[in-house]
Amino acid sequence: MRSPYPFLFFFLAAQPCLRFLIAQPFDYPTAAPSTFWTNNLSLKHNVTYPDGSMVRAILLRSNPAFFGPSFAAGFFCNAACDAFLFAVFIVYTNSGAEITNPMIGSPQVVWSANRDRPVRENATLHFTEDGNLVLRDADSTIVWSTNTSGQSVLGLNITASGNLLLFDRQNASIWQSFDHPTDSLVPGQTLREGQRLIANISTTNWTRGQFYLTVLADGLKAFVDSSPLQAYYVNEVSGLKAKNKSAYVTFTNGSLAIFTLFTKPDVPDENIILPSASSVQYMRLESDGHLKVYEWRTTGWDIVDDVMKLYPDNCAYPTVCGEYGICSNNGQCSCPSETNSSSNYFKQIDDRHPNLGCSSVIPLSCQSLQDHQLLALENVTYFSSLALENIISLSSVAEESCKQTCLKNCSCKAAIFQYEQNTSDGYCFLPSQLFSLMNNQPTVTHYNSNLYLKIQIVPRTTNKTLTSSTSRKKIMGVGAILGFTIGALFVLFLIVGIFVLFNRKKNSHMEEEDQFDQIPGMPTRFSFEELKVATGNFCKKLGEGGFGSVFEGDLGDMRVAVKRLDGIGQGKKEFLAEVETIGSIHHICLVRLIGFCAERSYRLLVYEYMCNGSLDKWIFYRNQDVALDWQTRRKIITHIAKALSYLHEECRQRIAHLDIKPQNILLDDNFNAKVSDFGLAKMIDRDQSHVMTRMRGTPGYLAPEWLTSKITEKVDIYSFGVVVMEIVCGRKNLDYSQSEESIHLISLLQEKIKEDKLLDLIDNHGNDMHLHREEVNEIMQLAMWCLQIDSNKRPFMSIVVKILEGAMNVETCLDYNFVTTTPMMLSNMNHLDASRPQSASLLSGPR
Structure with a gap:
């Protein structure tokens, strides 16, 4: 069989030759084992771009035309450059196969190894002697690895199509970046059944976001990650459910082609002919859920297609107007409001950016179901009927029954009732997580839709009679005189003892508290008095466990839960463990540690407040x-x-x-x-x-x-x-x-x-x-x-x-x-x- 990498024939020579060739001009696209790179200015090919981004390339596949876009691999950062990706990116090269930084053609990342764990200056990439590619942060912790040790890896290569791969002596691929897609595809790259393109959170935050595109047995689907999943795009293909077939898509010239694949994933259908792109292209799933194709033009990168075209235009995307936001035909975003009423139950999260969505003026609380009501929104529906497929639904029900079911369900955020003309019964959908809404157009959707948002009403409270302030002052005055007299007597006898005890314990307390000053990545440290005030002297207990009690409190406008360890002899070790552990890690499914208190014998932890309590x-x-x-x-x-x-x-x-x-x-x-x-x-x-x-x-x-x-x-x-x-x-x-x-x-x-x-x-x-x-x-x-x-x-x-x-x-x-x-x-x-x-x-x- 002909080698798929004919340009690698000379790699069958001895490895010393490889090391010699690496020292030659930069357009060399390969590296041999036992190569070590450090992410700093010592790398020879550092280029900073006008937008603040920087590339530090270590491999480059030069453009056959001697100038224009080329694929490279190395370290990349944007904006402040305080965090780096090890990535494959497209850069512009000149006739000398050198990366340049013109006003056009900023680098475009098409694959990255560590999008969720960026590394810092002086991070290292090591192509080890036994064939493993290992990325370590500046503190030497392993961030990412190909896990290919002992697999007879001969070299590392960046191909002309942008595939970073490790190959053996038969030029067969041992590992390749094409098998681990991130948010982008390049022409010829395949997305197989079960694989995903996952969008970044934003253009400046590379962490995996909530949108993803995946290949399923019956075609291509895009989802917003929620529970249950909510789809917003589908491209179904019939005839793929035979046991010996599965689906896959390939990025061709400006579009995605959906094919079937037989059992062996390396034997594609012979009738498939992939058109070649007229210029360098790539396809990226954007942080707003759009799938866009970019192509290099003489003036830079242009968007040539938005692959997942949805109707009506932008309104059919899950976050176009944020949660609870209503998208109108002209692309404007607004918050839900009650017809013919001055009451406002929702407000813009940011008045200057309506697309960020709306929030409830009074947050919903499932502990007060009796104070829940429904706000009627006529001719408003959900962003997509596809998204309702997995949501709890009832068929052939009356509209009032749909509304009452939502009110009785603590997790229901809205009741969406769809019905055809001249019918009283319809379909009832009860979403527990709500994304963007849009004005309904029955001429397009072929049904009428009424939507009811659940809102929280403030219950009326009765005024309580206050104790006479005059009587209270008299009692306090007498108590103060008695307290002063008794206190003065005790002070004379105890002052010496207190002085001695204070000096004995002072050093031990200081040594003990110094332990907390040594904890790396320490969260905010509060004084005991601050937390005493924040909790109203620990008056509202939320719960208790083996090591302490938890109290509700307020730090400014922030509601918090304060955990107080009741027995420091029993809980000191546990306290240290908790501060060190949760203070250094961050995940959306972990309770956030805001701060702590380590003062004398007091040990307290301050967490974000979780209004629905424990499971x-x-x-x-x-x-x-x-x-x-x-x-x-x-x-x-x-x-x-x-x-x-x-x-x-x-x-x-x-x-x-x-x-x-x-x-x-x-x-x-x-x-x-x-x-x-x-x-x-x-x-x-x-x-x-x-x-x-x-x-x-x-x-x-x-x-x-x-x-x-x-x-x-x-x-x-x-x-x-x-x-x-x-x-x-x-x-x-x-x-x-x-x-x-x-x-x-x-x-x-x-x-x-x-x-x-x-x-x-x-x-x-x-x-x-x-x-x-x-x-x-x-x-x-x-x-x-x-x-x-x-x-x-x-x-x-x-x-x-x-x-x-x-x-x-x-x-x-x-x-x-x-x-x-x-x-x-x-x-x-x-x-x-x-x-x-x-x-x-x-x-x-x-x-």
């Missing part, structure tokens, strides 16, 4: 009137999985939380879930197979390997499986109010599997749970995978996330024995560092 009160029915619908439960499960995936696989060290339970899952006003309480967390170096530690956590959620004290982050995956079952079943894993044979949920799960009555466990409080039996069953199967006694058989959390997002299937070959019985448990009872008092049961349940 346990929503699934264990402390509030009997409210039940979460299935889509909200699924969203919560997905958010927990994403948080654990980040902790286990995306941080510099693996972080095992070690106390995953509903009490440590908090919910915001949209029922987005965030993991909290890192008091028991354990850092695990990436080169460690496990760590040795005393048993810690909460009985009922502990994995079997705790008995050996050799644990990995997979103990969290077992706990996650328990929590998923609790969410689905609406009860605690250990519930002593149940009959004796039903006390332990996981043991009951085993029995129901044997009896083939798994669906008997589904929570009956949720009205729609049995309407989604197939989905619920799949999630229960996922929980069982996580509950495997052998930790090696449990999935990684990144796999769990892919399953929840529909990109993978659950493992079917499972061991359905989730409970171990062993006499070792009793001997381990006194070694348990539990986050609540010990009980007669250990690990996942009674033995």
Whole structure:
């Protein structure tokens, strides 16, 4: 077979020749193993552009025409240049194959290795002797790697089509960037079934955003990432569901061509002819959800096509006017308002930028369902009917029934009622997350639509009679005189003792507090007096746990939750662990640590406020009137999985939380879930197979390997499986109010599997749970995978996330024995560092 890389024939020579050639002119596009690059001005090819961006190229495939756009690989930054990507980018080169910086032709990134973890100045890229390409930050932590060690890699190359690849002695590809797309495609690049283009958050923030384009079995779809997923573009192809075929798309000249592919992914249909582009092009999924094709013209980069054309123009995109914003035909954005009323229930997030959307004047609270009302918006509908496909819906219902169903559902944000002319019944959609709205045009959509937004009404309060200020002053005056007299006597006797004690403790307190000054990346440090004022002297308790109590407070305009450790002797180590852990990591599914207090014996943590509290009160029915619908439960499960995936696989060290339970899952006003309480967390170096530690956590959620004290982050995956079952079943894993044979949920799960009555466990409080039996069953199967006694058989959390997002299937070959019985448990009872008092049961349940 002819080599696909004929320009590499000379790589069969000895590696010393490679190293010699690398020292030649810059247009050389290859590198050999044992090459090392440092991201600083020592790299020879540093070019800064008028827009502030910079490239530091290490490989360049020069343009055959001697000047014009060329593909290069290296370090790239934009704006302030305080963060860099290792990327493939298109740059303009002159006749000497040198990168230039004219006013036209700024660099365009088409692939990056570390979009979620940019590196700093003096980061390094190492093409190791054993064939691995490794990116390290300036502090030597590994950020990204091709994981190709020991695979006989001969060289690194940037091809003429912009593909960065590692190849062996037969010129076969070992690894290539085309297999790991980010937000862009170049001509000839293929997006296969299950792969995604994921947009950046913005033009200046490279982190993965909420829009993605993917190839499914029946064609191409674009989604805004929400729970449930909401589609806004579809290009379906019939005839692709045969077992021996799957779909893929290829970027041709200015467009996407959808094809079928037989079982072997390297044998495409022979009849496919790909037209070549007349100039250099690339296609990018933008942060606003548009898919645009860019082409190099003599004046620079021009947009030549917007591939996903939606009607009516911009109004059919999810965030064109932000959440709750209404898009009109002329592209203007406005906030919802009540007809013929001066009341304002919504306000612009930013008056100067209406496209950022609107927010409720009074936030919704599911703890006050009696104060919820619906705001009617006539001839307003959702941005796309596609987005409503996965949303909770009711068919053949009356409009009033649709409205009442939304009012009774705590997570419902709106009721969308669609009906045809001359009919009273229609379709009812109940979204739990709302994106842009638009003015409805029945002549286009062929249906009428009424939309009702849920709003919060302020209840009237009664005035209370105040105590006489005169009487209060008299009492305070007498008390002050008595207090002064008694106090003066005590001061004379105690002043010497206090002086001595103060001097003894002063040094110990200073040494203790100095420990916190050494924590890197420290969040804001508050004084105890500041937090005492913020919480009204700790008057409103939100809850309590094994290490302390949590109080509501206000820091300026910001509502916060302040956690006070009640016993510093017990909790000092846990306090340090929590500040060090959560203070240095950031993820949308982790509760944000705003600051802390370490003053004398006081230890307090300041978190963002989560108005819907902890998950346990929503699934264990402390509030009997409210039940979460299935889509909200699924969203919560997905958010927990994403948080654990980040902790286990995306941080510099693996972080095992070690106390995953509903009490440590908090919910915001949209029922987005965030993991909290890192008091028991354990850092695990990436080169460690496990760590040795005393048993810690909460009985009922502990994995079997705790008995050996050799644990990995997979103990969290077992706990996650328990929590998923609790969410689905609406009860605690250990519930002593149940009959004796039903006390332990996981043991009951085993029995129901044997009896083939798994669906008997589904929570009956949720009205729609049995309407989604197939989905619920799949999630229960996922929980069982996580509950495997052998930790090696449990999935990684990144796999769990892919399953929840529909990109993978659950493992079917499972061991359905989730409970171990062993006499070792009793001997381990006194070694348990539990986050609540010990009980007669250990690990996942009674033995």
